[in-house]
Amino acid sequence: MALRLTGYDEVMAQDLIQSTWITAVRRLESFEWKSTLKTWLIGILINVNREQIHKEQKKKETEQVREDTMISKSGTVSGYDIEQGLIQLPIGYRRVIILHDIEGYQHKEIGAILGIEEGTSKSQLFQARKALRNWLTDNSNEE
Amino acid sequence: MKSKMNHEELTPEERAAFDELSNFKLPPASLEARVINELKNQGLIEKQKTMNIYLKWTASVAASVLIFFAGSYWGKQSIENSDIDPNLAYMLILHEDESFRPGDPMAMFEEYGNWMQDIIDRGIKITGHELDNEAVMVKASSETHFGEEATERTSGYFIVEAESREEALEIARKNPHVKYGGTIELKPYVVR
Incomplete structure (x- = not known):
């Protein structure tokens, strides 16, 4: 999924995964099991990807x-x-x-x-x- | 021709093409080490006392397990997309009741990580999934609903491809769930 979100840019996809896990671990205390862990993680993945696109200005809307x-x-x-x-x-x-x-x-x-x-x-x-x-x-x- | 397409539905051909994409690409093995190193560098794994205040044990354990399900980095379908041979498959069903006493979240994080790493290092195929607290027990005469507060629950499962019942048993015994008072039900697949 990270690959697809990043347009099959492997380096960007790996950065995305790393940032996702760091963000997830930082925010674990806020996870209340209202969704599955995986859905929660995918939400983070997508938000990190948004920030990634914005910051690096490599990808545009x-x-x-x-x-x-x-x-x-x-x-x-x-x-x-x-x-x-x-x-x-x-x-x-x-x-x-x-x-x-x-x-x-x-x-x-x-x-x-x-x-x-x-x-x-x-x-x-x-x-x-x-x-x-x-x-x-x-x-x-x-x- | 474009305007005549029904964009609310996929054609069978398109559905098949999308299904091809479920054959996910695994991330490189080095990525796992890189992520864990970065977590350590940022003090997110080793600052146990600080993290303990906040971490729910379940989240830390689930996160640990998920890290090792490499395919799950990449999407929802991957975790069900295992090619485990049914003839060698054993299901480990994780149960909990009042006697279950989760330990230090970060310690459990590490223990589950080590458990998964050992299995992967041995070349044993494994898949699994967490299960929701909510459940419905369906009988012909009644349906009993269990909510978040249920003390007895089935919290997840793993499926391993083991050479023998003994190997599967060994894997089950070493799972940290048992150490903390949980029960693991080991069931071989039946292939007819």
């Missing part, structure tokens, strides 16, 4: 499209294609689609993790899928 990326032939979509598409999505869309379509969280849980309304999570997922599909369509190497 809308990432630039990689012009040279081509995906598989028309009529098929693979996990690789999805990963390429995810990198192109604005980070807000990417978070929701990772949490829902890859990690399997429900909108209510996503709302709690991201600090947004359940309805906002639904609409973000709708827009995220739309953006992902548009990107996949635009970048498929149809002949």
